[in-house]
Every structure is written in structure tokens, then in C-alpha cells.
Amino acid sequence: MHKCDCESPLTPSVVEIMDIVEETSDVKTFYVKKPEGGVPFDVMPGQLAMVSHVPVGEGMFSISWQEENEYLQVAIKRVGLMTDELHRLEVGQQLGIRGPYGNGFPVEECKGKDMLFIGGGIGLAPLRSFIKYCFKHREDYGKITIVYGSRSYDDLCFKDELFEKWPKEKNTEVYVTIDNPEVCWDGHCGFVPAYVEELNVSPENTVAVTCGPPIMIKFVLESLEKMGYTDEQVITTLEMRMKCGVGKCGRCNIGSEYICLDGPVFNLAQLRELPPEW
Ligand code: FES
Numbered sequence: 001m002h003k004c005d006c007e008s009p010l011t012p013s014v015v016e017i018m019d020i021v022e023e024t025s026d027v028k029t030f031y032v033k034k035p036e037g038g039v040p041f042d043v044m045p046g047q048l049a050m051v052s053h054v055p056v057g058e059g060m061f062s063i064s065w066q067e068e069n070e071y072l073q074v075a076i077k078r079v080g081l082m083t084d085e086l087h088r089l090e091v092g093q094q095l096g097i098r099g100p101y102g103n104g105f106p107v108e109e110c111k112g113k114d115m116l117f118i119g120g121g122i123g124l125a126p127l128r129s130f131i132k133y134c135f136k137h138r139e140d141y142g143k144i145t146i147v148y149g150s151r152s153y154d155d156l157c158f159k160d161e162l163f164e165k166w167p168k169e170k171n172t173e174v175y176v177t178i179d180n181p182e183v184c185w186d187g188h189c190g191f192v193p194a195y196v197e198e199l200n201v202s203p204e205n206t207v208a209v210t211c212g213p214p215i216m217i218k219f220v221l222e223s224l225e226k227m228g229y230t231d232e233q234v235i236t237t238l239e240m241r242m243k244c245g246v247g248k249c250g251r252c253n254i255g256s257e258y259i260c261l262d263g264p265v266f267n268l269a270q271l272r273e274l275p276p277e278w
Pocket residue numbers: 241242243244245246247248249250251252253258259260261
């Protein structure tokens with residue numbers, strides 16, 4: 001059994017909800033005040049936070065962005081009792097929050113590289129933290145290509161950024177697809193892995209980062225391999241396995257490895273060393 005050597009606190013800080021943005025019919029982004037008073041909450045892209053609401057318990061969610069000394073953004077999809085209750089909260093109410101947890105994306109190692117971000121559904125939330133980090137440190141990264149898809153137009157998260165803000169960023173291309181045609185949609189239709197192959201972004205000096213439903217990730221990895229990406233050039237996050245985040249609950253392991261202690265971000269070469277349960 002691994003021993004948790006993280007410095008993240010086990011006691012949550014109580015923080016106020018400053019704003020709530022309805023991304024889709026079942027995803028809301030909560031803007032919460034950053035905890036104050038000695039709580040180590042310096043977040044790197046790809047890290048997660050434990051969010052608690054006293055009557056219903058707590059859950060692990062990715063931090064989709066932070067604004068230093070101001071607020072954290074946590075995108076939460078409604079999938080059950082706890083998230084139903086969180087979606088009922090309003091601006092001004094309070095949440096418990098502790099963290100951050102996980103290793104986060106390798107932002108330093110990716111410097112000087114072109115970046116290919118591939119997301120599906122709520123999987124854009126963790127990628128968004130890395131995408132926005134790249135924009136904030138724009139000179140450190142090369143061309144940025146974002147490929148994102150969802151079941152329908154309504155299910156696309158962060159529409160304002162996808163369609164308005166990100167395409168205006170320097171040396172950046174954004175491609176959006178939905179699974180099936182819709183009357184109001186004149187953009188691309190089809191599944192994300194096929195779109196990735198169609199776009200065929202060169203692997204030369206490029207790092208691909210993907211997050212989404214497990215079935216999408218499986219086929220995206222196959223597509224990237226066909227396109228010539230090596231295992232070291234492909235990064236994903238197994239954040240869906242993060243439960244306690246500190247090596248205590250035993251619910252994240254693959255073989256003898258604890259995803260919460262070594263991950264949740266891995267490159268494909270690292271994942272291939274694990275039993276094929278991911
Ligand atoms: S042991 Fe609980 S999430 Fe890893």
C-alpha cells in the first residue's frame with residue numbers, strides 16, 4: 001500500500017459561491033472564492049478538488065480554472081444525488097473545498113511543443129485548465145489545436161470560449177463536432193476520433209492531450225497511433241478514478257498502482273506499464 005505523502009489538507013475550507021454559469025442542461029460551473037488562511041491551494045492544470053456540501057457528502061471534481069488570489073472554477077455535471085444537490089445551490093451559499101489533488105498536466109515538459117487538445121463532453125473541463133494555461137503563457141507553446149465534441153449542440157460545454165474567445169487567440173485553431181446532424185447546427189458532425197484522423201495534425205514536435213468518455217479516449221488513442229504519435233507524445237488523465245485522492249479508500253487502483261498517488265495524469269507509455277484495466 002502506498003503511503004500518502006501529499007500536503008493537501010484533509011479538513012475542508014468553507015468558501016462562498018461567487019457565481020454560477022449554466023454550461024449545458026446538466027453542467028454548471030461554480031466560481032468559488034479561493035480558500036484563505038494558510039490553506040495550500042496553488043492549483044496546477046489537471047489537478048482536482050474535493051467539494052463537499054454538508055447534507056449530501058463530498059465528491060472529487062477537476063478544477064477547470066483558477067484566477068490567482070480570487071476564485072476557483074469547478075465544472076460539475078449532474079449525475080446523481082450529490083450533484084443534484086450541488087446544482088440546487090445558489091450564489092452566496094457556501095461549499096466545503098479541500099485540495100488540490102493529483103499530479104496535474106506536465107506544463108513544463110510541454111514547453112516549446114505544439115499542443116493538440118482532444119476533448120469530449122465534460123472532459124473539456126480538465127483540458128480547459130491546460131488550454132487556458134497555454135494562452136496565459138502563450139510564448140512558451142507553439143501552435144494550439146483544439147478538437148472537441150459532444151452528443152449534441154446543447155451538450156457542448158464552454159460555448160463562449162469555444163466559439164468566440166479561443167478561435168481569436170494567436171496561432172490557434174478550434175474544431176467542434178457533434179455526433180449527429182441537428183437543424184440548428186451547420187458545423188461538423190461525427191465522432192471525435194474520426195474527426196481527429198480527418199484533421200490529421202502532424203505529430204512532429206506535438207503533444208496530444210485527451211480527456212473524455214472512456215470509449216472516446218480508447219478510439220482517440222488508436223487514431224493518434226495511426227497518425228504516427230508515439231506513446232510518449234500522448235497524455236491523458238484518469239481523473240474519473242479519483243475518489244479520496246490521498247491513497248486511503250482503495251478505489252482507484254489499477255493492479256497494485258494507486259492512480260491518485262501517481263496520477264491521474266499519465267502519458268501512454270506509462271499507462272502501458274499498468275494492467276490493461278484503464
Ligand atoms: S485510494 Fe482513494 S482515490 Fe486512490
